Amino acid sequence: MKQTVLSGIRATGRLHLGNYLGAVKGMLALQEDSTIDTFFMVADVHTITTPYDIDELKLNRREVIIDYLAAGLDPERSTLFLQSMVGEHLELSFLFSSVMSIARMQHLPTFKDKVKQYPDHATMALLNYPLLMASDILLYKANLVPVGIDQEPHIEIARQVARKMNEAYGTDFPEPTRFATKGEYVPSLQGSGKMSKSVAGSFISLTDSEAEILERLKAAPTDDGKGNLQTMPQGVKNILQFVELFSGAEKRAEYEAQYEGAGIRYGDLKKELAASIAAELKPLQAKRAELMVNPKYIDDVIATGATKAQAVASRTLDEVKEKMGLG
Numbered sequence: 013m014k015q016t017v018l019s020g021i022r023a024t025g026r027l028h029l030g031n032y033l034g035a036v037k038g039m040l041a042l043q044e045d046s047t048i049d050t051f052f053m054v055a056d057v058h059t060i061t062t063p064y065d066i067d068e069l070k071l072n073r074r075e076v077i078i079d080y081l082a083a084g085l086d087p088e089r090s091t092l093f094l095q096s097m098v099g100e101h102l103e104l105s106f107l108f109s110s111v112m113s114i115a116r117m118q119h120l121p122t123f124k125d126k127v128k129q130y131p132d133h134a135t136m137a138l139l140n141y142p143l144l145m146a147s148d149i150l151l152y153k154a155n156l157v158p159v160g161i162d163q164e165p166h167i168e169i170a171r172q173v174a175r176k177m178n179e180a181y182g183t184d185f186p187e188p189t190r191f192a193t194k195g196e197y198v199p200s201l202q203g204s205g206k207m208s209k210s211v212a213g214s215f216i217s218l219t220d221s222e223a224e225i226l227e228r229l230k231a232a233p234t235d236d237g238k239g240n241l242q243t244m245p246q247g248v249k250n251i252l253q254f255v256e257l258f259s260g261a262e263k264r265a266e267y268e269a270q271y272e273g274a275g276i277r278y279g280d281l282k283k284e285l286a287a288s289i290a291a292e293l294k295p296l297q298a299k300r301a302e303l304m305v306n307p308k309y310i311d312d313v314i315a316t317g318a319t320k321a322q323a324v325a326s327r328t329l330d331e332v333k334e335k336m337g338l339g
């Protein structure tokens with residue numbers, strides 16, 4: 013069976029290491045396989061499900077395209093597009109809402125978390141977020157979705173929608189699964205929770221310099237550097253996870269041995285870690301600088317991507333409307 017991939021990132025700001033390791037690295041790996049069709053969008057419509065600034069959204073959705081290109085996503089091999097330019101996403105999500113119960117959507121942990129975070133914005137758009145995501149995926153009949161582990165409940169909704177639509181209307185949607193990367197859960201720098209754009213102090217941006225990375229790492233909580241691995245505080249475990257992700261498992265094992273022996277000198281560890289992270293980000297930042305001076309190229313990528321995505325999306329939507337009696 014032909015493999016098709018879809019993924020997206022909201023246009024809420026510059027990408028951080030969580031987006032990079034949890035999502036973009038998976039996208040890059042899948043783009044490498046020429047037998048797989050890859051669709052990567054900027055989820056700009058998803059951005060309006062929580063409070064946002066109009067001017068920032070306009071800017072950020074373009075910035076995400078630039079980040080994609082800087083990271084190595086290639087418009088010759090992948091379809092890169094803005095979700096809002098392909099209206100089929102919205103139309104199909106409404107059709108999907110006819111097969112899902114309100115209760116199922118209200119009980120999603122991701123919905124409850126967002127309502128806690130933004131108690132004055134418990135909107136229908138927020139409740140519908142997972143159905144729009146199901147529509148994003150199923151419009152392209154994607155069976156693989158490279159996203160972080162936080163998105164698993166939403167992928168489950170997409171599978172359920174696919175099953176219900178297939179049963180009720182005889183559509184042929186695949187049941188998508190998540191494509192996991194080594195960085196499927198990147199922790200916050202603050203000692204608990206995940207790295208997130210909406211939590212200041214939790215993240216390292218892909219555009220940060222080595223000095224900025226070091227400053228952010230310096231603020232991360234540690235202990236006195238010695239003790240038992242079993243009782244190691246979560247903040248220290250998180251730092252060692254970053255060491256493993258950027259400097260390798262051997263380096264982590266070295267630090268763990270120090271923790272149980274003479275002790276870790278966090279000043280040195282954080283300097284070394286900042287240098288490893290900066291080394292990985294350097295080529296992306298150089299590419300980003302090149303892209304920034306060529307706005308016409310970015311415009312072309314966005315326009316071409318929308319046309320390519322829409323050709324596939326409109327075919328699927330027509331099929332579904334026909335089967336639902338709306339053709």
Ligand code: AMP
Pocket residue numbers: 020021022023024030031032033034035055158159160161162163195196197198199206207208209
């Ligand atoms: P968002 O910014 O919420 O639109 O997320 C975009 C992508 O980045 C999704 O695939 C998320 O699962 C992924 N992502 C966001 N934060 C993290 C994190 N801390 N660890 C791993 N993946 C993440």
